Amino acid sequence: MKHTKVKDLLNSTKPVDDVLVKGWVRTFRNNQFIALNDGSTINNIQCVVDFENTPAETLKRITTGAALSIKGSLVPSQGAGQKYEVKVAELEILGDSDPEKFPMQPKKHSFEFLRENAHLRVRTNVFGAVMRVRSVLSFAIHQYFQERGFVYVNTPIITGSDAEGAGEMFQVTSLPVGNPPLNEEGKVDYREDFFGKETNLTVSGQLEAETYAMALGQVYTFGPTFRAENSNTSRHLAEFWMVEPEVAFNDLDANMDLAEDFIQYVIKYALERCEDDLKFLDQRLADEEKQKPANERSEMGLLEKLQFVLQNNFKRVSYTEAIDILKNSKSNKNRKFNYIIEEWGADLQSEHERYLVEKHFKSPVILFDYPAKIKAFYMRLNDDGKTVRAMDILFPGIGEIVGGSQREERLDVLQQKIADIGIDEKELWWYLDTRRFGTAVHSGFGLGFERLVLFVTGMTNIRDVIPFPRTPQNAEF
Amino acid sequence: MKHTKVKDLLNSTKPVDDVLVKGWVRTFRNNQFIALNDGSTINNIQCVVDFENTPAETLKRITTGAALSIKGSLVPSQGAGQKYEVKVAELEILGDSDPEKFPMQPKKHSFEFLRENAHLRVRTNVFGAVMRVRSVLSFAIHQYFQERGFVYVNTPIITGSDAEGAGEMFQVTSLPVGNPPLNEEGKVDYREDFFGKETNLTVSGQLEAETYAMALGQVYTFGPTFRAENSNTSRHLAEFWMVEPEVAFNDLDANMDLAEDFIQYVIKYALERCEDDLKFLDQRLADEEKQKPANERSEMGLLEKLQFVLQNNFKRVSYTEAIDILKNSKSNKNRKFNYIIEEWGADLQSEHERYLVEKHFKSPVILFDYPAKIKAFYMRLNDDGKTVRAMDILFPGIGEIVGGSQREERLDVLQQKIADIGIDEKELWWYLDTRRFGTAVHSGFGLGFERLVLFVTGMTNIRDVIPFPRTPQNAEF
Numbered sequence: 011m012k013h014t015k016v017k018d019l020l021n022s023t024k025p026v027d028d029v030l031v032k033g034w035v036r037t038f039r040n041n042q043f044i045a046l047n048d049g050s051t052i053n054n055i056q057c058v059v060d061f062e063n064t065p066a067e068t069l070k071r072i073t074t075g076a077a078l079s080i081k082g083s084l085v086p087s088q089g090a091g092q093k094y095e096v097k098v099a100e101l102e103i104l105g106d107s108d109p110e111k112f113p114m115q116p117k118k119h120s121f122e123f124l125r126e127n128a129h130l131r132v133r134t135n136v137f138g139a140v141m142r143v144r145s146v147l148s149f150a151i152h153q154y155f156q157e158r159g160f161v162y163v164n165t166p167i168i169t170g171s172d173a174e175g176a177g178e179m180f181q182v183t184s185l186p187v188g189n190p191p192l193n194e195e196g197k198v199d200y201r202e203d204f205f206g207k208e209t210n211l212t213v214s215g216q217l218e219a220e221t222y223a224m225a226l227g228q229v230y231t232f233g234p235t236f237r238a239e240n241s242n243t244s245r246h247l248a249e250f251w252m253v254e255p256e257v258a259f260n261d262l263d264a265n266m267d268l269a270e271d272f273i274q275y276v277i278k279y280a281l282e283r284c285e286d287d288l289k290f291l292d293q294r295l296a297d298e299e300k301q302k303p304a305n306e307r308s309e310m311g312l313l314e315k316l317q318f319v320l321q322n323n324f325k326r327v328s329y330t331e332a333i334d335i336l337k338n339s340k341s342n343k344n345r346k347f348n349y350i351i352e353e354w355g356a357d358l359q360s361e362h363e364r365y366l367v368e369k370h371f372k373s374p375v376i377l378f379d380y381p382a383k384i385k386a387f388y389m390r391l392n393d394d395g396k397t398v399r400a401m402d403i404l405f406p407g408i409g410e411i412v413g414g415s416q417r418e419e420r421l422d423v424l425q426q427k428i429a430d431i432g433i434d435e436k437e438l439w440w441y442l443d444t445r446r447f448g449t450a451v452h453s454g455f456g457l458g459f460e461r462l463v464l465f466v467t468g469m470t471n472i473r474d475v476i477p478f479p480r481t482p483q484n485a486e487f
Numbered sequence: 488m489k490h491t492k493v494k495d496l497l498n499s500t501k502p503v504d505d506v507l508v509k510g511w512v513r514t515f516r517n518n519q520f521i522a523l524n525d526g527s528t529i530n531n532i533q534c535v536v537d538f539e540n541t542p543a544e545t546l547k548r549i550t551t552g553a554a555l556s557i558k559g560s561l562v563p564s565q566g567a568g569q570k571y572e573v574k575v576a577e578l579e580i581l582g583d584s585d586p587e588k589f590p591m592q593p594k595k596h597s598f599e600f601l602r603e604n605a606h607l608r609v610r611t612n613v614f615g616a617v618m619r620v621r622s623v624l625s626f627a628i629h630q631y632f633q634e635r636g637f638v639y640v641n642t643p644i645i646t647g648s649d650a651e652g653a654g655e656m657f658q659v660t661s662l663p664v665g666n667p668p669l670n671e672e673g674k675v676d677y678r679e680d681f682f683g684k685e686t687n688l689t690v691s692g693q694l695e696a697e698t699y700a701m702a703l704g705q706v707y708t709f710g711p712t713f714r715a716e717n718s719n720t721s722r723h724l725a726e727f728w729m730v731e732p733e734v735a736f737n738d739l740d741a742n743m744d745l746a747e748d749f750i751q752y753v754i755k756y757a758l759e760r761c762e763d764d765l766k767f768l769d770q771r772l773a774d775e776e777k778q779k780p781a782n783e784r785s786e787m788g789l790l791e792k793l794q795f796v797l798q799n800n801f802k803r804v805s806y807t808e809a810i811d812i813l814k815n816s817k818s819n820k821n822r823k824f825n826y827i828i829e830e831w832g833a834d835l836q837s838e839h840e841r842y843l844v845e846k847h848f849k850s851p852v853i854l855f856d857y858p859a860k861i862k863a864f865y866m867r868l869n870d871d872g873k874t875v876r877a878m879d880i881l882f883p884g885i886g887e888i889v890g891g892s893q894r895e896e897r898l899d900v901l902q903q904k905i906a907d908i909g910i911d912e913k914e915l916w917w918y919l920d921t922r923r924f925g926t927a928v929h930s931g932f933g934l935g936f937e938r939l940v941l942f943v944t945g946m947t948n949i950r951d952v953i954p955f956p957r958t959p960q961n962a963e964f
Binding site: 034048104130145146148178180184187205441443445446450478482 | 490492494509510511512525526527552553554556581582583584585588589591605606607609610615618619621622623625626629630633636637638639640641642643644645646647648655657658659660661662664665667669674675681682683684686688695698699701702703704705710711713715717725726728735736896917918920921922923924925926927928953954955957959960961962963964
């Protein structure tokens with residue numbers, strides 16, 4: 011006999027005589043009511059034990075975390091809170107869970123404690139919900155692009171190119187770190203390393219994705235990327251997943267249109283598919299907000315905020331306009347910003363981005379046409395000679411969720427920019443080939459997937475939206 | 488005016504007065520007929536130039552690889568081979584492609600040459616087709632699992648656990664190789680490394696996925712995995728993508744059912760969605776086969792082989808039966824095998840797997856119940872005390888495409904097996920927790936994604952089904 015998922019039992023439209031259900035005990039009350047969960051939904055099925063005819067020895071083993079197999083009948087529930095429940099006929103303990111030892115007791119645990127038990131935290135309501143939403147968002151991303159004819163490209167994780175320039179890299183090696191072979195000059199002889207040269211973990215698949223876009227037209231990556239930066243914040247991970255679409259013939263406007271449509275699509279998809287989980291997370295956030303002083307509380311609840319993003323166009327603002335707004339803001343004049351905006355060309359800090367999004371525009375904002383000096387070499391130079399066709403999408407509470415640009419498609423301009431930052435253009439021979447042969451306008455962006463999950467789930471620490479977070483001094487599991 | 492994709496133009500059901508199309512020249516004949524491709528399909532749109540009214544200077548620049556923007560009208564084609572063509576009204580060269588320098592000329596290139604130009608090879612018909620099929624297969628995998636309520640889990644790429652035991656690992660470090668800080672004993676002081684300990688690239692997400700399956704019920708991973716093995720073969724990559732489903736309450740039979748259904752689903756999906764690309768690849772393989780001596784040719788064409796897999800159940804054979812078949816085979820008796828099967832317990836070599844699949848059963852084969860000694864520690868021990876509930880799926884031409892097992896769910900048996908192979912069980916404290924708290928029967932498998940792509944595309948070298956292959960001495964791009 012096949013077992014039925016809890017989700018399907020709860021969605022049943024009629025009683026069923028014989029059902030088999032398997033799952034884990036969340037709670038057991040009055041020696042009678044088992045709340046059983048199997049991960050298929052945040053909701054539990056209530057299983058009612060005939061405790062008078064069940065051995066005391068068995069009842070004692072029905073503890074939080076124990077795995078059970080239950081045969082019985084699905085009947086209309088007597089109690090409130092559920093339409094159906096299982097009247098238990100046979101109950102088998104598959105795996106015990108010693109209540110003295112099981113760390114995930116039915117009480118509130120700190121997120122810090124749960125991070126130390128990342129292998130068990132997914133057995134809680136919060137993390138079960140977050141991880142189901144994460145999974146559905148992943149699928150929404152694939153579906154969005156595939157429906158539109160984009161080709162999914164797996165760009166390399168181990169890269170021999172150190173010219174990506176997006177941040178500090180981890181080295182990958184098969185050499186003994188303390189005792190590598192040396193060359194004639196007494197330096198590490200990377201000819202002996204696995205790949206015959208120094209290699210690192212990728213910080214972005216963009217450059218490789220561009221070579222594919224210039225053949226397949228529309229492509230996207232979705233894979234892990236890495237930063238060896240010692241940032242111990244609630245917004246940074248050393249290992250995180252990034253989505254990077256790249257489209258031939260798209261200019262910056264088309265790129266902004268794509269990014270906005272894409273983000274709205276995936277949020278809408280999650281709202282439709284994760285109703286129960288998002289309702290739960292909405293309530294969780296509301297409860298947490300109540301603990302805060304009134305003036306620190308969010309103006310919007312989680313579901314309200316998600317609807318808001320769907321119903322409002324992202325505000326498009328040039329960097330130059332943004333600098334004007336910031337310079338004239340009270341926060342700047344009263345020197346409330348930690349970094350006072352003095353002049354055009356300043357790099358925006360998180361406090362400035364939050365001011366624009368949360369105080370000034372009160373909506374997601376797309377900033378574009380940044381100063382060339384504070385942006386990457388591959389971004390297309392505007393005719394003014396000082397700004398580039400870059401765009402960042404800023405979200406409330408999250409800050410930058412997308413960074414993108416129209417790419418510099420002109421070979422000579424790109425060569426000059428590469429020379430200016432001191433990279434040997436031979437390092438990028440293959441990248442430059444895309445401009446040598448059939449070059450064209452093209453654009454793309456990167457979306458930090460965990461930041462999207464943070465936004466959609468209302469969690470506040472990025473370590474709580476990825477199964478096993480990698481951060482400085484932490485690679486447990 | 489928005490441009491229309493070549494695919495949509497070719498699928499048009501009626502003429503269109505004004506169309507804009509952008510893409511790259513594949514060929515230009517008679518100063519008149521441009522075959523334009525934009526990657527949306529393997530097929531080109533024929534664009535007919537009014538050469539008498541086009542400047543010679545422009546005509547000269549219409550070369551293979553050049554990027555063009557063409558305005559014109561979609562009209563019924565005069566020539567054979569296509570229903571519609573574009574009558575060119577305006578033609579703009581977006582990016583030139585010097586025929587003296589562009590490496591991808593319209594002629595047959597060797598796969599070795601194309602690998603050295605992995606950034607351009609996707610501009611050929613073969614690699615365009617392969618990469619579109621790869622992308623569609625990826626999506627089919629996600630869709631299969633998501634439709635069935637599986638949760639996608641991103642297990643860590645950088646791992647602090649060296650107990651996975653699936654092969655040699657790459658080390659990941661932020662320390663200076665050759666000159667790392669040393670501890671009191673003169674050894675590398677990994678407390679100073681980014682994660683405060685020695686870390687590697689994952690060889691499998693299985694152990695972490697198991698912790699999630701024991702909470703969410705049905706999960707799968709799909710991500711990059713790594714082997715630092717010096718295998719320079721047409722079947723091995725140092726970096727490859729793996730799919731690993733893991734299901735609570737599934738025994739080995741259910742695991743085999745899942746694997747078979749899954750593989751048939753994704754192949755069927757590709758056949759439906761990639762008709763043009765697979766027809767092309769079928770023809771390519773047929774042409775290649777013609778070059779071979781008659782006795783070396785495949786019995787089946789590519790499409791035939793894919794249909795065969797859909798229409799036939801995979802043959803399920805125990806290891807013990809397989810050994811009998813092999814021992815009694817002519818190849819064994821005449822000592823044609825390089826490794827003669829002498830007795831039960833022998834590890835099967837690729838030649839034996841191919842014999843079973845290609846000669847004996849002539850169908851995909853699932854071998855199960857292997858000797859414990861030749862399989863991993865986490866596989867469930869059978870009651871005979873000498874075999875484990877392992878299964879491998881063997882495919883014609885590919886060999887092992889799936890390896891899986893029912894997992895050892897009994898804490899004491901698992902602890903003993905860990906001790907027997909000399910791993911300190913403290914290393915696996917979190918893994919053992921799944922057996923301490925609510926353990927249950929569960930199973931899973933790993934599918935090497937590139938081997939699936941090889942099978943479906945009919946390519947013969949695994950380096951030709953991943954965009955930028957990583958192999959010993961090669962991490963270019």
